[in-house]
Amino acid sequence: MNIKAEELVGSLNKWMESEDSLIRFKADRRTSLPAIDIVIKDKYIDNFILNLKNEFYHKLQSYLKNNFDIEKVSFNNTGSCFWHSNIV
Secondary structure, three states: OOEOHHHHHHHHHHHHHHOOOOEEEEEEOOOOOOEEEEEEOOOOOOOOOOOOOHHHHHHHHHHHHHHHOOOOOEEOOOOOEEEOOOEO
């Protein structure tokens, strides 16, 4: 089942807001397969390195599976973005 990147980002951001987290997501369409960037919500931060706990990635993958039936997403080497063939 294909899910639009913008719809996914909206849902993920609402989830993070409900968790009182500064983490937000944004779609990156610079490639043919959209990536979802993991960012910090702050108007003063331009470039950063996130060191998120493994617990975050486990919760994220569980959320994607339970809400969008998306399993086994791919992350870049720093864990700052992810993609999946069902995200369009």
